[in-house]
Amino acid sequence: MAMNALGRHFLxxxxxxxNLDQPAVIEEALNEAVRVSGGTLLDIKIVPFPNGxxxxxxxxxxxxxxxxxxxxFGYAAVDMFTCNHDxxxxxxxxxxxxxxxxxxxxxxxxxxxxTA
Amino acid sequence: MAMNALGRHFLxxxxxxxNLDQPAVIEEALNEAVRVSGGTLLDIKIVPFPNGxxxxxxxxxxxxxxxxxxxxFGYAAVDMFTCNHDxxxxxxxxxxxxxxxxxxxxxxxxxxxxTA
Numbered sequence: 111m112a113m114n115a116l117g118r119h120f121l122x123x124x125x126x127x128x129n130l131d132q133p134a135v136i137e138e139a140l141n142e143a144v145r146v147s148g149g150t151l152l153d154i155k156i157v158p159f160p161n162g163x164x165x166x167x168x169x170x171x172x173x174x175x176x177x178x179x180x181x182x183f184g185y186a187a188v189d190m191f192t193c194n195h196d197x198x199x200x201x202x203x204x205x206x207x208x209x210x211x212x213x214x215x216x217x218x219x220x221x222x223x224x225t226a
Numbered sequence: 227m228a229m230n231a232l233g234r235h236f237l238x239x240x241x242x243x244x245n246l247d248q249p250a251v252i253e254e255a256l257n258e259a260v261r262v263s264g265g266t267l268l269d270i271k272i273v274p275f276p277n278g279x280x281x282x283x284x285x286x287x288x289x290x291x292x293x294x295x296x297x298x299f300g301y302a303a304v305d306m307f308t309c310n311h312d313x314x315x316x317x318x319x320x321x322x323x324x325x326x327x328x329x330x331x332x333x334x335x336x337x338x339x340x341t342a
Contacts, residue, residue, distance in 0.1 A: 116296050117303050119237070121336060155269055155285055165290065169271055169283055173294050178309065180232050180339060187233050187338040189305070193294065220237060222303040223296060 116223030117173060120199055122188035124206060126213025130179035130186050131162035139209035140168045140175055147202035149175070149192070172197055186210065191222070232339030233289060236315055238304035240322060242329025246295035246302055247278035255325035256284045256291055263318035265291070265308070288313055302326065307338070 129135040133156045144151045150171035157165045162182070168175040173191040180186070188206060190199055203217065245251040249272045260267045266287035273281040278298070284291040289307040296302070306318055319333065 116299060116301060117294060119303070121235070121338070123339065152273055153271055155271075157268055157285060159287075165285060167283055167285055167290060169273060169281060171275075173281060174283060174292055176290055176292075176307070178233060178289050178307065180309075183232060183339065183341065185232060185339045187235070187307070189235075189307070191292070191294065191303070191305070193296075222237070223239065223299065223301045225299065 113221070114225050115221035116225065117191060117193050117221075118195065118199070119220040119222050120190040121218045121220060122190065122203065122206065123216040124186040124188060124210055124212040125215070126184045127186055127210040129210055130181040130184070131164065133158045133164050135209055136164050136166045136177060136179070139205055140166050140177065142209075143202040143205040144168050144170055144175055146205055147190075147198045148194075149197055175202070229337070230341050231337035232341065233307060233309050233337075234311065234315070235336040235338045236306040237334045237336060238306065238319065238322065239332040240302040240304060240326055240328040241331075242300045243302055243326040245326055246297040246300070247280065249274045249280050251325055252280050252282045252293060252295070255321055256282050256293065258325075259318040259321040260284050260286055260291060262321055263306075263314045264310075265313060291318070
């Protein structure tokens, strides 16, 4: 049985990470991750919260890239959702490593919209 | 062992769904889903694509709510990510049912940032 996914969704966990309270770094990281993975940026928004946490969302033609950070835990949840199977997700993960220096990184790929 | 998740992330699959090519309906649905689930809307963006597909992203103080639609498959991928454990996700799902009338709906909850 051939299974095709309409969307590829990567759930990325960053632990022991740095710069999670730096909106400017987060914006640069999202921009670069979109660019190197071959995405087309449509809009980007970074929201810093009073406690230092940040949310960042890049809307791309291929779906979205989001990050939510918990600086007090050194943790960030990143989601890369793409409907373009040619996007180079690994290149995007390398950008996350470069900007956030996680001691640990875990990636789960969820295939969304599986059609048999 | 007590496990606490920093974020609750609901991956919602809508099949046999309607209105997936209607940006105005999608925007209203996201707005209402945020409101009834108890979220605080910060920003919302709907992106229609030439083939009728739409992306919609609501940035909320509690994280985000996104939808990506494939009208030609009657399919939409919805993500509700929240760092507030008091949010009423079920109420949000009911809003999705109301606006998109899916023949099938599947929800998976992923606990993000588990700390033991």
